[in-house]
Amino acid sequence: MQTTPLSFTRESLGLNADLIRKYNQPAPRYTSYPTALKFKTVEDRSSRSALLADLEDAQGPLSLYVHVPYCRSLCWFCGCAKIISTDTSLADKYLDYLEMEVRRYAALVREGRKVVQLHFGGGSPNFLSPKQIKRLSAILHGSFEFDEAAEVSVELDPRTLSEAQVAAFKDLGINRASIGVQDVNRKVQEAIHRIQPTETNAKTISWLREAGINSINVDLIYGLPHQTEESFKATLQEVLSYDADRLAVFSYAHVPWSKPAQKILERSPLPDADSKIEILIQTVEKLTGCGYAHVGMDHFAKWEDPLVKAQQAKTLQRNFQGYSLHANVDICAFGMSAISQSQNAFRQNHKDLDTYYRMLDEGNIPLEKGYLLTRDDQIRREVIMRLMCDLELDFEERGLANGIDFAGYFDAELESLKAMEGDGLVCFTDAGITVTPLGRLLIRNVASRFDAYMGSAPKGFSKAI
Template sequence: MELSEADLALIEKYSRPGPRYTSYPPANHFAPVEDAQAVLAATETSTAPLSLYFHLPFCETLCWFCGCHTITTLNHDRADDYLDLLEQELALFTRHLQPGRSVTQMHFGGGTPNFFTAAQLDRLGEMIHAHFAFTDDAEISVELDPRRLDESHIAAFARMGATRASFGVQDCNEDVQKAIHREQPHEQNIAAMELLRKHGYTSANIDLIYGLPLQNPESFNATLDAVLGLKPDRFAIFNYAHVPWIKPAQKILERHPLPTPREKLKLLQLCIAKLTSAGYEYIGLDHFALPDDELVIAQKNKSLQRNFQGYSTKAGVEICGFGISAISQSAGAFRQNEKDLTAYRDALAKGRLPITRGYQLTDEDKLRGNVIMRLMCDLSLDFDALSTQWNIDAREHFASAIAQLEEPAKDGLIIWTDYGFDVTELGRLFIRNLAMCFDAYLQPVNEQRYSSTV
């Protein structure tokens, strides 16, 4: 799509702090948990399939743009101690599960999962399989750093059943890489992709970030050309979230000018044009995939999901997170582990799960969370279907949100339909703003809570 001057002018109007809605309410609404049993109650009675997430937090160096919970160290022996703690957490948590619950999905994130040696990863796999049974078609995926990757890592995750992997490139331009403290020659990206294909990984995803210092359309176009040559199955192209009040290292990036919201939107426009012309489907917000990818198929079937790991095809699963800062989601509650390793260790030493924050969902939370997810996944809303599904008059229930949408409709972001509305091609660029209309907790907006929507 080609953005007109009028389209670009909308940035000043709609660029504001807002959630990414990987959960509803967003995690900043979680509160300290005094009694873990309250946020575990739904887990103990559920028979839903499980989606496991393991947070492996160690990195050898800190990327200055990073917003993740990481521990920077060159001491790889620390991974052995961390595995001891994970083993304790697994033993404590599985006591709360009904027998017979199977795992249909598992993801390893970080940090840098391939900070762990192959032997350490084999130990982790043995621990997991000692506590959980997996379905034959379980989807197992991992995030990888090509700078620290060798074949033993790829093989170790494959032994755990991994068939999907994503790896961060962020940007191929050397000046940008130096500015963000992540120097990564493209040869390392090529080698990583070759290893994944060699070991039978059926899906490879590349992560890029737009909005980093020194980026411009010309340089980012060269990055897109380079990574398209790797022929990945999916792209995740994230809007850089500059939140130095949360992640102080990001302040270092201000040594160089950061792209303005208008410049960032031009970079996103470039990504959309370049990747769609190369045959990828734009799923929404930050994901692209080939036409036969299950994410694309799920979106067309209106069964696409969104959770803490981004877009997913797994509906009705309970997400169980392990390790520091990991977030879990049951049908009735969210819970989050201690972010500090010492606090995490102390909780386990006392024989209790390291849950520090959580949130118990109300019926209204479940309704609004479903509406926001459907909007961000389907790029439309069907008020008639919502009325039937939730036994409400959706137009009356969301009268305030519909009133807020009148202005975006005038600006060409949505088109009203007999059943509700469709998001336009232009509106996709402001999908977070549209979702915010249905957020009951958003006002007043705290500037220090969220990154900018554009």
Template sequence: MEFSDADLALIEKYQRPGPRYTSYPPANHFAEVSDLAPVLASTEESTAPLSLYFHLPFCETLCWFCGCHTITTLKRDRADDYLDLIEKELALFATHLKPDREVVQMHFGGGTPNFFTGAQLDRLGELIHRHFKFAYGAEVSVELDPRRLYEEHIAAFARMGATRASFGVQDCDPQVQKAIHREQPHEQNIAAMKLLRAHGFTSANIDLIYGLPLQNRDSFNRTLDAVLDLKPDRLAIFNYAHVPWMKPAQKLLERHPLPTPREKIGLLQLCITKLTGAGYEYIGLDHFALPDDELVIAQKCKTLQRNFQGYSTRAGVEICGFGISSISQAAGAYRQNVKDLETYRASLNADRLPIDRGYVLTKEDKLRSAVIMRLMCNLSLNFDELSDEWKIDFREHFADSLEQLKGPAEDGLIIWTRYGFEVTAIGRLFIRNLAMIFDAYFKPSPGKRYSSTV
């Protein structure tokens, strides 16, 4: 994709802070929870299959760009203590589930899941299987750090059924790596990929970030060449979110010049052109995948989903998160665990689930959530289908939103169709902006700051 001067003008016009819509409403609308019953009610009543998420927060060092909830330590015995707490949380949570609900998906995120030793991971696997029944062919995936990845880690995750892995590269340029406090020779990336393939992992995904200090088109082009040589099945190329008011360590990145908005746009253009030219499909936002990947197939079949773990092919599942800061997503409510370890410990020692914040969805929330997900996954909306599905007159119900879409339509971001509209190629860059039009809660304010949409 080559950006014309008109495209660049559009990017500057629509570049603004906005949610990523891994949920609707976004997590900053969650409220403090004192009574757990309302946020657990739909979980207790449900028979839907389960998607488990385990937040493993430990890292040996802090990457200065990181926006995740992490604990920096070199002490491996802290992982043993954390597993004791996970064991308590699993036992407490199991009492809220109907029997025989099957797990169809499981993901380990962090932090650094491979901070844990092979023996510690085996213990975690035993705890999980003690409380949950897994469906045949359940999808198990893990996030990995190639800098400290050994065969014992890959083997342990494989024993838990993992066949998918993603690992962060961010950038291959040594100067950029030093500036972001993540020095990672490319030989470590090559070794990580070999380990995954040797242990039967069928999907290996690489994460990059554009918008980091000292990045430019030439250096990032070399990074793309290096990771393409590894032949990943998917790539996630994230727009760096500079939010030092939330993550103070990011202030350290300001020691070096950050790319200007125009330079970031050039990096994004490079990514789209390079990866689509190499045969990858641009799914949307920041995700690319090979044509035979199930994400691409799901998007073409209009069955692609979006949740707190990003794009997914598993519809109708309930996401159950464990560990500090993890978020759970049931049919009728969201809930989030406490973010610090000692509060997590105190809650579990009091035999209380460590839920800190949550949100009970209204019927209108569920409708708008469905509309936003359909838009972000299908890159189109069919008003007639949504009218039939939700027993509404879509055009009347969303009259204000359709009025707001006139501007994007005039700018070429969408094309009106007989049944609704489709997002254009340039419009894909602004999918978050288009979703914001259907968000009844979105009001830009200093108290609720988001990353830039482009």
């Protein structure tokens, strides 16, 4: 087990731009397997019942997710399900229906199942007023029993955050916060329609720490208009001064065919693939040289962070909220577009708000899509998760866990990995395979070798870098 920080450099990675270009192909982020592109429309009551039966039969802890879709302004890069408005009273109606959904879901859950994790995403959860935040807390605590040590986290937009909202979230039980920064360069901010002064970020972090919310994550994006190696180096330098526990440095996914507002970004020069590669290399070098572990798939954390400890112990998980500490939990997700997950099924709510409301008015769980996993799906889901989280696979261990001859079951997949071994992304060992430091940058592509649907899946995945 690695117990001291690894510092990655271009030389230690054996990195060259030609190699990155070779593998810079579309691939899922694997927050689920199969991916959401495989979900099927819920056609009738029987298919809805089949998806919900998996939740009703299950036992064990729960993870809750609440989607707050509202934002006060549109960030042109955004790919999330959101509604733009400055009218906070809209959230009162939304909470009315959310309460209806929560109660309906809770009635399906066996008694005694405690909540060990709760996450608020968006949109912007701090679109809600302190009074609305307090009401949301009452809705959730009125229907579910929470573990005393539950992890409760929230995504925050510093531009519209108030100290009163921070206090309300703290009263709700928030102990981890993620703040969207994206980039501190003014020219970049203007090009993406998100003006966010450094003072705003500093004030947000100060409020959080004064409230006792000390576990802080900062989100950045590379590949935005006007970004260069030099400009992003300055952004990293400033963000390091925030002393965040975790950093998520995402590759911007330009998909204007599904997110039309992104077309606006083309008015300004977007970094080409080679520039993005150089920014990524620079980021890995800088952050790992400053005491952050490269967990993989865009994520960095301080060496003493629980995320890194979980990876070392091989208990790290991955779900729709990214990397997680909690294994063997069912995710109950509420709100427009939210995705729930249980052992054998995925369930996604309607993305259209009016339809979401109508379904609840009709007495239904507002499902639009879902998926029942096959046995092969379950095996591959576990293999892909362990590869994404552990950065290695023990063939005998995985085979025993799934009741299969691993090498025989995945003969074609393992053969396809030999080319990646030749390029330095993975190493075959006596026990299985290990992802190299270089392979961490392209872990999506490595994991996709075990994806049975990559050949038949619709187009729609972003490139790895």
